[in-house]
Amino acid sequence: MALSSQDRHDIAINNACLFDGLNVRTGRFNVGIRDGAIVTVSEERLAGDEEFNVAGAWLSPGLIDSHVHLFDPISCVDEQSMNTYLDDVLPLHFQSFLRYGVTTIKSVGDPVPELLTIRERLRLGVCSGPRFLMTGFGLTAPGGHPTRTIYGRNPWYQKRAAGEADSPEAARERVAEMAELGVDAIKLLYQGGCACHGGEPDYRWHGMVPINRLKRPVMEAAIEEAHRRGLKVTVHTYEQDRAIEALEAGADGVEHGIVGEDISDDRVFELLLRNDATYVPTLWVYPTPEAHRNVGRVAAAGVRVALGTDSFSPTIKVEGVDAGQYGSNSIVEAQRMVKGGLSPLEVMRTATVQAARHLGRDDIGSVAEGLKADLVVFRGNPAADIENLWNPSLVIADGKVVSRGGSV
Ligand SMILES: [Zn+2]
Incomplete structure (x- = not known):
């Protein structure tokens, strides 16, 4: 099935546990990025030119x-x-x-x-x-x-x-x-x-x-x-x-x-x-x-x-x-x-x-639709154990993959 422009993402991060900047959310989430912005946060799997199935790793704002x-x-x-x-x-x-x-x-x-x-x-x-x-x-x-x-x-x-x-x-x-x-x-x-x-x-x-x-x-x-x-x-x-x-x-x-x-x-x-x-x-x-x-x-x-x-x-x-x-x-x-x-x-x-x-910037610091796509994937939940901040497995800044710490 052809994707509508609404569905097309530059990057899709699928199957993530989520710390959204404020809270740890229940369930698994899929986040779609287009033109440097988070355009979709969904419980449905998303398609993207580049896709990451993070299999229960933790997604956080950068x-x-x-x-x-x-x-x-x-x-x-x-x-x-x-x-x-x-x-x-x-x-x-x-x-x-x-x-x-x-x-x-x-x-x-x-x-x-x-x-x-x-x-x-x-x-x-x-x-x-x-x-x-x-x-x-x-x-x-x-x-x-x-x-x-x-x-x-x-x-x-x-x-x-x-x-x-x-x-x-x-x-x-x-x-x-x-x-x-x-x-x-x-x-x-x-x-x-x-x-x-x-x-x-x-x-x-x-x-x-x-x-x-x-x-x-x-x-x-x-x-x-x-x-x-x-x-x-x-x-x-x-x-x-x-x-x-x-x-x-x-x-x-x-x-x-x-x-x-x-x-x-x-x-x-x-x-x-x-x-x-x-x-x-x-x-x-x-x-x-x-x-x-x-x-x-x-x-x-x-x-x-x-x-x-x-x-x-x-x-x-x-x-x-x-x-x-x-x-x-x-x-x-x-x-x-x-x-x-x-x-x-x-x-x-x-x-x-x-x-x-x-910093007076309401366009960063959270995982939500419409915000800048500054995102990090950690293998464990840093909001439960801060040691999990070491060695992020994927870093996205302004909608671009800037670092891969290993397999994600
Ligand atoms: Zn100083």
């Missing part, structure tokens, strides 16, 4: 990592080294994300000209990679983090990746600059580095470099300006008091959250809920006991949590932190959230539907 940095401030020191990185290294990193089922990433602070280059290359299909969102630079204080810390010894890189503001007017200008480039959100750094020494506004990056923090009115002006332009603002915090101040100013998300102390003030929960804000714990980079406990408590309070790792270029090691590997770090993050007290089902939501909400 994973989303909401907090990554893609470039390398150690090796990219001039035009030539940056071009080598762009041409030869970054495509491998993109493949690594895809291999582990990460089909969407958000850069929250990288060199701006190169972000625009990769956005264009991905759009044109010059290279393949995950769906790509960006904030442009991270907005920080003059002499703040990461200008004086991670980028401290690389002035060439610093100029391309850091946005600094020391007055409300300057903050508004910097936000406008990013908005004009079509960024997906604004990122502010409202904290120093890691080991914080009393006496504001200076903090220390692992006890080595004194760094400044955005003044509170500057932070507030940046958030107001971004909101005026319809952009969400996510704020790098570390301490409870800074998180409260950012949320009082209207922040839509906190990156890292509260890392070095247990949450002791209920306003953290109240303000996160009031703002409909997202908590992005980045346990991969800050695996402190307090950070683990805090994400469990935040989730239990009903706050949206989104998976984000703070993965950075694997050639960098900061104070002995092993940079791991793009994509596999996202799975380590999921494991750590389980350690923090979230159920595997809750963690799967943080990596799919909740992350999509955090």
